[in-house]
Amino acid sequence: MNIWGKLSNRGWRLKSWKSLLALFLVGVSLSSVMASCSNSNTSSSVAANKSDVELTLVSFAVTKAAHEAILPKFVQKWKQEKSQNVTFKTSYGGSGSQTRAVIDGLEADVVHLALASDTGKISQAGLIEPGWEKEFPNNSIVSKSVAVLVTRDGNPKGINNWNDLAQDGVGLITADPKTSGVARWNFLALWNYVIKTGGDEAKALDLVSKVYQNVPVLTKDAREATDVFLKQGQGDALINYENEIILAQQKGEKVNYVVPEVNISIDNPIAVVDQNVDKHKTREVAEAFVKYLYTDEAQQEFAKFGFRPVTESVAQNKEFSAKYPKVKNLGTVQDYGGWDKVQEKFFADGAIFDQIQAKTQR
Known part of the structure; x- marks a missing residue:
């Protein structure tokens, strides 16, 4: 091939590369526009189609x-x-x-x-x-909600307040504080009762320890605790949410319960x-x-x-104000420093609940 042919081929290749580059840039530009349109259409489509x-x-x-x-x-x-x-x-x-x-x-x-x-x-x-x-x-x-004490028909064990749960021969059904939030409220309600009635932490620990000695089995949650007590007939008393017991009554269960005057606000x-x-x-x-x-x-x-x-x-609705009478002495978790402190003190690994459990024989 002569020199002119070589130059001609080089020129053609140069033009080809320029053309390819131009086409590439146009393609990128079109792709960007199409992507933009696609995103816009997608957004508007979602908004329009709901x-x-x-x-x-x-x-x-x-x-x-x-x-x-x-x-x-x-x-x-x-x-x-x-x-x-x-x-x-x-x-x-x-x-x-x-x-x-x-x-x-x-x-x-x-x-x-x-x-x-x-x-x-x-x-x-x-x-x-x-x-x-x-x-x-x-x-x-x-x-x-608040915590309630559920008893057998006629309340043969005479359970009317928190300290009654510590009596010898009383079987209490409650959930496990390690798996159930309700159970942590139940535990705190017991502790709160002693403190609100003038006791110190030593007396609170004593009462709560005696109560948990009377628990034959800790259920995984509040619903299971209710079933164990009402359907399986275990225990003499049950601590549970007021709302859970009201619901049981609405389903036709005959449930006897009291709302202790010293209680905890379950939030x-x-x-x-x-x-x-x-x-x-x-x-x-x-x-x-x-x-x-x-x-x-x-x-x-x-x-x-x-x-x-x-x-x-x-x-303030008449229907509900009658259904939910005010509790005279209502404690809150803030009374005990909030949940972070309560969790650390009572329910963390090795804390007070675990210490009670270690001494409890079931």
């Missing part, structure tokens, strides 16, 4: 009946207002067990647990942003699981659902199923 959304609610066992009444109302309300279908996946169990499940990977969008320390553990695991208590009204307490928090709602892109509907739980409509449903209302407007 595709269905699924929320996972993880809650402690005794809220099941109330939530089953509340969830359809929210679904209907959201459909009317947003033209979007919401479905719920639900999980109910002991508060401690539910907490561990969420930390271990159960992708809850919303958690409604028995006590703030369980929610705090999920926050410490990085799933819920710090300051969650201030996200919703009433320090994010969405349901509450149950709600929280959005930030990491999961951001992953699922469900934050808007999750936050709307939690806010809905504070409405009079939702609080009335909680009250129908035995929970004391957290909103004053519902609490």
